[in-house]
Amino acid sequence: MTEEPALTRGEPATLDDVARLAGVSPATASRVLGKSTRAVRPELREKVLDAAARLSYTANPHARALARSASDIVGLLVHDIADPYFSSIAAGVTRVAEEQGAIVVLGTTLRDPEREIEYAATLRAQRARAIVLVGSRTTDPGTTSRLAAELTAFRSAGGRVACVGQDGLNVPTVRPDNQAGADRLARALTGLGHRRFAVLCGPHDLVTARERLDGFRTGLAASGGTVRDVVEGAFTRDGGYASALELLRHGTDATCVFAVNDVMAVGAMAALRERSVGVPEELSVAGFDDIATLRDTIPALTTVRLPLEEMGEQAARLALTPNPADDDEPALLPVSGEVILRESTRRLV
Amino acid sequence: MTEEPALTRGEPATLDDVARLAGVSPATASRVLGKSTRAVRPELREKVLDAAARLSYTANPHARALARSASDIVGLLVHDIADPYFSSIAAGVTRVAEEQGAIVVLGTTLRDPEREIEYAATLRAQRARAIVLVGSRTTDPGTTSRLAAELTAFRSAGGRVACVGQDGLNVPTVRPDNQAGADRLARALTGLGHRRFAVLCGPHDLVTARERLDGFRTGLAASGGTVRDVVEGAFTRDGGYASALELLRHGTDATCVFAVNDVMAVGAMAALRERSVGVPEELSVAGFDDIATLRDTIPALTTVRLPLEEMGEQAARLALTPNPADDDEPALLPVSGEVILRESTRRLV
DNA sequence: ACCCGGATGGGGAGCGCTCTACGCCCACGG
DNA sequence: CCGTGGGCGTAGAGCGCTCCCCATCCGGGT
Numbered sequence: 001m002t003e004e005p006a007l008t009r010g011e012p013a014t015l016d017d018v019a020r021l022a023g024v025s026p027a028t029a030s031r032v033l034g035k036s037t038r039a040v041r042p043e044l045r046e047k048v049l050d051a052a053a054r055l056s057y058t059a060n061p062h063a064r065a066l067a068r069s070a071s072d073i074v075g076l077l078v079h080d081i082a083d084p085y086f087s088s089i090a091a092g093v094t095r096v097a098e099e100q101g102a103i104v105v106l107g108t109t110l111r112d113p114e115r116e117i118e119y120a121a122t123l124r125a126q127r128a129r130a131i132v133l134v135g136s137r138t139t140d141p142g143t144t145s146r147l148a149a150e151l152t153a154f155r156s157a158g159g160r161v162a163c164v165g166q167d168g169l170n171v172p173t174v175r176p177d178n179q180a181g182a183d184r185l186a187r188a189l190t191g192l193g194h195r196r197f198a199v200l201c202g203p204h205d206l207v208t209a210r211e212r213l214d215g216f217r218t219g220l221a222a223s224g225g226t227v228r229d230v231v232e233g234a235f236t237r238d239g240g241y242a243s244a245l246e247l248l249r250h251g252t253d254a255t256c257v258f259a260v261n262d263v264m265a266v267g268a269m270a271a272l273r274e275r276s277v278g279v280p281e282e283l284s285v286a287g288f289d290d291i292a293t294l295r296d297t298i299p300a301l302t303t304v305r306l307p308l309e310e311m312g313e314q315a316a317r318l319a320l321t322p323n324p325a326d327d328d329e330p331a332l333l334p335v336s337g338e339v340i341l342r343e344s345t346r347r348l349v
Numbered sequence: 350m351t352e353e354p355a356l357t358r359g360e361p362a363t364l365d366d367v368a369r370l371a372g373v374s375p376a377t378a379s380r381v382l383g384k385s386t387r388a389v390r391p392e393l394r395e396k397v398l399d400a401a402a403r404l405s406y407t408a409n410p411h412a413r414a415l416a417r418s419a420s421d422i423v424g425l426l427v428h429d430i431a432d433p434y435f436s437s438i439a440a441g442v443t444r445v446a447e448e449q450g451a452i453v454v455l456g457t458t459l460r461d462p463e464r465e466i467e468y469a470a471t472l473r474a475q476r477a478r479a480i481v482l483v484g485s486r487t488t489d490p491g492t493t494s495r496l497a498a499e500l501t502a503f504r505s506a507g508g509r510v511a512c513v514g515q516d517g518l519n520v521p522t523v524r525p526d527n528q529a530g531a532d533r534l535a536r537a538l539t540g541l542g543h544r545r546f547a548v549l550c551g552p553h554d555l556v557t558a559r560e561r562l563d564g565f566r567t568g569l570a571a572s573g574g575t576v577r578d579v580v581e582g583a584f585t586r587d588g589g590y591a592s593a594l595e596l597l598r599h600g601t602d603a604t605c606v607f608a609v610n611d612v613m614a615v616g617a618m619a620a621l622r623e624r625s626v627g628v629p630e631e632l633s634v635a636g637f638d639d640i641a642t643l644r645d646t647i648p649a650l651t652t653v654r655l656p657l658e659e660m661g662e663q664a665a666r667l668a669l670t671p672n673p674a675d676d677d678e679p680a681l682l683p684v685s686g687e688v689i690l691r692e693s694t695r696r697l698v
Numbered sequence: 699a700c701c702c703g704g705a706t707g708g709g710g711a712g713c714g715c716t717c718t719a720c721g722c723c724c725a726c727g728g
Numbered sequence: 729c730c731g732t733g734g735g736c737g738t739a740g741a742g743c744g745c746t747c748c749c750c751a752t753c754c755g756g757g758t
Contacts, residue, residue: 062414063714082440091431298647412744
């Protein structure tokens with residue numbers, strides 16, 4: 001009895017095994033089991049399906065990828081998976097990817113554009129189906145254009161790309177409206193009576209950081225506020241912490257500090273607490289993003305809410321759903337942020 | 350001039366292209382570019398390297414995986430990537446994986462053992478190099494044994510597995526000592542003067558949750574404390590929130606509540622705050638894990654610190670570093686938790 | 699001078715799957 | 729009754745890479 005070799009061989013069954021068991025040619029088996037368009041007579045189809053089940057056949061994805069020169073891999077590139085901002089978006093991306101039968105390859109760039117480019121190249125070599133790029137672009141034209149070139153190569157090989165953050169890469173993008181959000185936040189804060197502000201603005205070469213600062217300034221200009229201090233720093237919790245300390249060291253007459261993202265704001269609040277600066281009594285604090293962990297921060301942080309997980313889902317859909325129009329004019333899904341006033345910003349009398 | 354077809358063909362260069370350009374056989378090129386042990390004369394080696402560089406050759410990983418029936422993929426299976434516990438561990442795993450030249454495939458199980466098994470099967474089909482399983486096992490013998498069977502199949506096909514959580518899967522494991530940690534926490538809390546406790550214990554079928562409850566009970570027994578209430582609930586922030594509300598609803602004479610993990614504790618504190626129950630004045634709260642976001646929780650949460658990121662790194666190393674001994678007796682890296690008393694637990698007079 | 703073995707290069711057979719040809723069979727029209 | 733075309737099965741050529749096996753070349757031992 002060598003009819004079912006795969007059952008005893010120990011090794012996983014191959015398509016040939018299935019075909020043999022079903023008494024058809026490998027080609028027919030492939031048509032039934034693979035995503036072919038050609039019809040197979042129901043009777044044979046049954047036989048093949050049955051054989052596959054009996055051998056608990058699973059196609060070898062590498063063989064498939066090689067033969068079709070296309071895989072089910074979708075690359076997810078984030079700066080730092082431990083950052084709640086990215087992990088929420090990642091959750092959205094993985095959900096959709098899994099729904100669509102894609103395999104998520106996670107790449108961590110550690111905020112290094114070079115690594116981002118390398119990953120893109122790796123993903124191209126993998127014949128990945130799509131790449132989802134999460135996180136702010138930088139203003140460095142050199143790396144940006146090299147990344148763009150790499151992505152172009154990837155796309156011309158049939159891959160798809162989506163980005164959550166800024167456009168400028170000429171790919172479909174889920175784009176939070178940082179300017180408008182920060183603008184509205186500024187107006188809301190002046191509405192509370194604040195006039196003098198400090199901004200913890202992150203690194204100067206991060207587009208997101210810049211946009212938020214710009215928008216904030218615009219909003220203030222329109223509503224009678226001014227930025228008294230701007231302190232640069234890392235785009236992280238510790239960056240916010242350090243920036244706040246520096247602000248304190250130099251002294252400021254601001255009544256409210258705006259950190260361009262929530263993790264920074266949270267870090268800043270920690271610094272203020274350490275220095276016994278009451279929030280919001282002595283100094284109000286506002287952030288941006290509304291990361292999930294904010295629910296448990298005290299005082300509750302005023303921020304601009306972005307639907308992070310949903311943004312991840314949308315990006316995944318952009319990347320996974322073919323849309324011919326993208327070749328001419330890449331899709332742009334604007335996401336607007338909602339200002340949420342909470343306890344970290346007080347009303348000035 | 351057809352000497353460098355790949356440069357103009359648009360398609361990525363193949364090994365044959367490189368070999369042709371270098372004027373050697375594909376076999377030789379493979380030996381230089383792949384991880385072969387066979388020596389190649391320096392002169393030829395140079396030529397090949399040069400040709401590869403000129404064509405910016407990158408090997409097709411699928412072809413490689415097919416030919417060697419082994420890939421560089423390492424699967425990372427977590428319950429929920431947006432949960433800080435998992436995202437910290439994931440950060441550790443990805444760091445090491447990237448160091449070792451592996452590609453991380455992220456799988457989200459949504460706490461469903463079935464999905465975990467499915468993923469393992471997929472990874473086996475992928476000829477993954479390793480699987481890192483993160484998160485508590487359940488006590489369900491059915492799914493556990495099916496998962497174990499799948500993993501055995503995976504390993505006998507040459508794959509490696511590591512787990513962070515409990516053993517019982519018979520694979521190398523990074524094992525936080527939940528019992529001892531909870532035991533010590535219990536003693537520390539009785540040391541503060543507490544005698545009556547409530548425990549938000551998570552789902553009854555989660556091994557981690559059980560171990561912590563057990564350890565806590567043991568510690569109390571040895572130090573004169575008692576558990577007055579136990580409330581089951583989801584192992585999440587919202588589960589903690591709901592559990593705390595239920596505790597309040599039923600009423601309790603406990604002076605301290607222990608939530609078996611930090612996210613639950615944080616949720617519980619939110620519930621208490623909403624119900625105006627002062628922490629720690631009216632009720633003390635303790636958690637377990639010391640997730641990163643705890644730094645910014647107020648009051649600072651008493652907990653048992655686990656070096657999460659490091660645990661991820663260790664697990665990745667267990668999975669990626671060949672260790673023949675594992676076949677007989679899988680490695681077991683115990684991780685002990687350090688009790689950290691913070692402001693959420695007060696000293697009783 | 700001859701044989702032997704180590705060091706290296708090349709040939710070519712797969713790895714498991716897809717897909718293009720091509721062939722067979724049958725219904726149908728003229 | 730033969731020609732014709734559509735439906736459906738099979739043969740077989742790759743996809744790009746690895747690796748077994750054989751051929752070649754040398755230097756040294758006897």
